[in-house]
Amino acid sequence: MKIWAHRGCSYAWPENTLQAFKAACQYPITGIELDIQLTKDGEMVVIHDEKVDRTTDGTGEVCDFTLEELRKLKIAIPTSEAKHGFTQIPTIEEVFELVKPYCLKEGVLINIELKNSKVRYEGMEDKILEAVSRWGLKDYIVYSSFNPESICLLKEKDPSVKTGILAAPVSECLSFAGNHPVDALHPNIKNMDVENLKDKTNLPVRAWNTSEFEPFYPDAREIEIQDLGELERAGVTDIFTNVPERYL
Ligand code: G3P
Ligand code: CA
Numbered sequence: 140m141k142i143w144a145h146r147g148c149s150y151a152w153p154e155n156t157l158q159a160f161k162a163a164c165q166y167p168i169t170g171i172e173l174d175i176q177l178t179k180d181g182e183m184v185v186i187h188d189e190k191v192d193r194t195t196d197g198t199g200e201v202c203d204f205t206l207e208e209l210r211k212l213k214i215a216i217p218t219s220e221a222k223h224g225f226t227q228i229p230t231i232e233e234v235f236e237l238v239k240p241y242c243l244k245e246g247v248l249i250n251i252e253l254k255n256s257k258v259r260y261e262g263m264e265d266k267i268l269e270a271v272s273r274w275g276l277k278d279y280i281v282y283s284s285f286n287p288e289s290i291c292l293l294k295e296k297d298p299s300v301k302t303g304i305l306a307a308p309v310s311e312c313l314s315f316a317g318n319h320p321v322d323a324l325h326p327n328i329k330n331m332d333v334e335n336l337k338d339k340t341n342l343p344v345r346a347w348n349t350s351e352f353e354p355f356y357p358d359a360r361e362i363e364i365q366d367l368g369e370l371e372r373a374g375v376t377d378i379f380t381n382v383p384e385r386y387l
Contacts, residue, residue: 140367141169141377142386143250145347146187150382153194153214155185156226157237164241166387170248170281171238172347172379175231175267177260182206183231183267189257195228202258206230231267235274242279249276250345250379252305253284264292268300283325287315294320303345308332309374313340328365328378336374345377346370 144166147159155173163171174187179202191197191204195212204212213225231251241247251271253263271280282293283303290302303323304315310332312324321342328346333339348365364385370378380386 140371140375140386141343141345142383143248143345143377143379144168144171144383145379145381146173147171148381148383151384153216153226154381155187155194155229156214156216157229157233158216158226160234160237163383164238164245164247166383167245168247168383168387169377170250170279172250172252173231173234174252174254175263176201176254176258177263177266178202178204178206178209180205181262181266183263183270184209185229185231185234187254189254191228200258202260231270232274235270235276239274239276242276246279248279248281250281250283250303253282253286253289255289256285259286264289264296268293268296281323283323287319290315290321291319303343305347309336309344309346312344316340316342325379328370328375331370331373331375333374340374343376344374345379346375347379348381 144163146154148162149159152159152162160171173185175183178184190200191212195214197212210227216224216226271277281301281303283305284290285305290304293300301322303325304312304321305325306312307327308330309326312326323343323345325345328348
C-alpha cells in the first residue's frame with residue numbers, strides 16, 4: 140500500500156502549509172497531495188477551500204484577493220518554526236522549492252489537485268503545466284481534479300502528463316476511465332462501490348480519506364484509521380491520509 144500525505148502531514152500541522160509538507164517529506168511517503176487555486180491577479184496558491192475563512196484569520200473568496208493581500212492572512216502554527224507562530228498560504232512555487240530536493244533524492248511525488256469545480260479558474264491548466272516544466276518536475280507530478288474537463292484539457296495539452304480522476308464513488312472514476320485517457324482512479328475511501336475492482340481496471344486506485352481528526356479546526360472529528368488489508372482486498376493501491384505517520 141502506497142501512502143500519500145493528504146494536504147501534507149495535516150494532522151500534525153495546519154493543512155496545505157510549507158510546515159505540513161516539510162514534515163511529510165521526513166517520512167518514507169510515496170507523495171504529498173495539495174490543492175491549487177488562483178488569486179485575483181492569477182497567481183497559483185495552495186489552499187483547499189474556495190473561502191479563506193476556515194484556515195486563516197481572513198474572510199472571503201480566494202479569487203477576490205490579490206496575492207499580496209492573501210499573503211497578509213495568518214495561519215496559526217503551533218511551534219516556534221514560523222516567526223511569531225504564524226505562517227502564510229504558500230504559492231505553488233514555494234512548495235516546489237521546498238519539495239524538489241525530496242523529489243530528486245527520494246522520488247517523492249506531488250499530487251496537484253486543481254480546485255476548479257465551484258470556481259472555474261480559466262487558464263489554470265496552462266499555468267500549472269508551465270510552472271511544473273520550468274521547475275523540471277514533470278516526472279514527479281500527478282494532476283487530479285473533480286472537474287473532468289480539466290483532466291481532459293491537461294491531457295490534450297500534454298498527453299504524457301499523469302492524471303487521476305477524482306470522484307466520490309469508485310464506479311464514477313471507473314466509468315470516466317472507460318472513455319477518457321486517465322492514469323489513475325482517485326475515489327473516496329468510503330465509496331468503494333465496485334465488486335472485484337482488480338478485475339475491472341489495471342490503473343492505480345488511490346483512495347482519499349477526509350474523515351480524520353483535524354486538530355486545528357473547530358469541526359475536529361475523531362481519527363479513523365482504516366484497515367489497510369481490507370482496502371487492499373477492495374482493490375485500493377494507495378491511500379491519501381492526513382496522518383501518514385500512523386499509516387506508515
Ligand atoms: O485528492 C484527494 C482529496 O484531496 C479530494 O478531496 O476535498 O480533500 O480535496 P479534498
Ligand atoms: Ca485535495
